[in-house]
Amino acid sequence: MASLGDVLDKLTTTGELYEKLPDGSVRCVACGHRCLIRQGRRGICQVRFNQGGELRVPWGYVAALQVDPIEKKPFFHVLSGSDALTFGMLGCDLHCAYCQNWLTSQALRDPESDYSINLIRRVTPEQIVSSALRSGAKVIASSYNEPLITSEWAVGIFRLAKQAGLKCVYVSNGNATPEVLRYLSPYLDAYKVDLKTMQDKQYRKLGAVLKTVQDSIVQAHQLGLWVEIVTLVVPGFNDSSEELMDAARFIRSVSADIPWHVTAFHPDYKMTEPPPTSVSTLIRAAEIGEEAGLNYVYAGNVPGRTKGYENTYCPACRKLLVERYGYMIQSYRLTAEGTCLGCGARIPGIWTDQPETVNLGGWGMPRRVNL
Numbered sequence: 001m002a003s004l005g006d007v008l009d010k011l012t013t014t015g016e017l018y019e020k021l022p023d024g025s026v027r028c029v030a031c032g033h034r035c036l037i038r039q040g041r042r043g044i045c046q047v048r049f050n051q052g053g054e055l056r057v058p059w060g061y062v063a064a065l066q067v068d069p070i071e072k073k074p075f076f077h078v079l080s081g082s083d084a085l086t087f088g089m090l091g092c093d094l095h096c097a098y099c100q101n102w103l104t105s106q107a108l109r110d111p112e113s114d115y116s117i118n119l120i121r122r123v124t125p126e127q128i129v130s131s132a133l134r135s136g137a138k139v140i141a142s143s144y145n146e147p148l149i150t151s152e153w154a155v156g157i158f159r160l161a162k163q164a165g166l167k168c169v170y171v172s173n174g175n176a177t178p179e180v181l182r183y184l185s186p187y188l189d190a191y192k193v194d195l196k197t198m199q200d201k202q203y204r205k206l207g208a209v210l211k212t213v214q215d216s217i218v219q220a221h222q223l224g225l226w227v228e229i230v231t232l233v234v235p236g237f238n239d240s241s242e243e244l245m246d247a248a249r250f251i252r253s254v255s256a257d258i259p260w261h262v263t264a265f266h267p268d269y270k271m272t273e274p275p276p277t278s279v280s281t282l283i284r285a286a287e288i289g290e291e292a293g294l295n296y297v298y299a300g301n302v303p304g305r306t307k308g309y310e311n312t313y314c315p316a317c318r319k320l321l322v323e324r325y326g327y328m329i330q331s332y333r334l335t336a337e338g339t340c341l342g343c344g345a346r347i348p349g350i351w352t353d354q355p356e357t358v359n360l361g362g363w364g365m366p367r368r369v370n371l
Helices: 004-010 113-119 125-135 147-163 178-184 200-206 210-222 241-254 279-291
Strands: 012-014 018-020 026-028 049-051 054-058 064-069 083-088 139-142 167-172 190-194 226-233 260-264 297-300 320-325 328-332
Touching: 004 012, 004 113, 026 054, 054 147, 064 125, 083 125, 125 139, 125 147, 139 147, 147 167, 147 178, 178 210, 190 210, 200 210, 210 226, 210 241, 226 241, 226 279, 241 260, 241 279, 260 279, 279 297
Parallel strands: 083 139, 139 167, 167 190, 190 226, 226 260, 260 297
Antiparallel strands: 012 054, 018 026, 049 054, 064 083, 320 328
């Protein structure tokens, strides 16, 4: 029986995000590792490899494909109430012990992961875009594994999606390079980044460098992408008030209008000892974000228990604009241009030009996609 790696190696194409070197090696620039990959070797992600002096990259399959609410990504300022067709491949450039999507992200690092072969579905970009249109989704999202390491595949899909009038978003760890962000920017509308910790020593344990992630957030904002940031608050790892304030102040230094989502950890994958994040900790984190001067702070994963931190309020007049319960939109009080109905203030983000079509009260259940 073919191994998972053998199957994936056949589902590849020639990459675009690399530099050829005189000795036959290649320098990959899809993520912040900038792997020097010699002939016959692989990058840290395990899915980008050097074959005869050419970088081969993932193409032509998905390991996950479903329609679910844009709020689940989470994006709270991107067509709120809309559905997103979300696709993912296999592999990641980090190795977080608490990975919440380990089945797809860490499959190639787990010696018992060959069962992931059963997740693979061969598909074309045209089929994915057609499925999005049939499902009524307004957004196509790359998620579930780390999308940076499969950016050529994403652009192949996004190019067609943009022509069809769809928005395109990344759900990423933010370990990017200037090259990959420039490559993506013509096709990408919004970029969600996990800001995992403000301690470089802790970041390096996960496989990244804090400054690389910070620089990526700054560059994505400068490129005009809509940026939202998520911090999974893990007890004993990054939940001190000092570190949360450092994160909030960094985001504020880029823009006070960048939404910051503080979300609840639950024991998973290889990190099973810390307890789930308490509601009081999430509320404290959200209050710290507001104290730092952020206009839009959200606390997630515990529906209805965070004192309104699921909702969007106008920072000018404090009127409730988007009321949420989990992934459900319960009320929506923005104009088609994304302005507050109370005072007319412009609320930054990407808002629907047909707010009357928002699925109020929908349960937001994921739907598997048939190609």
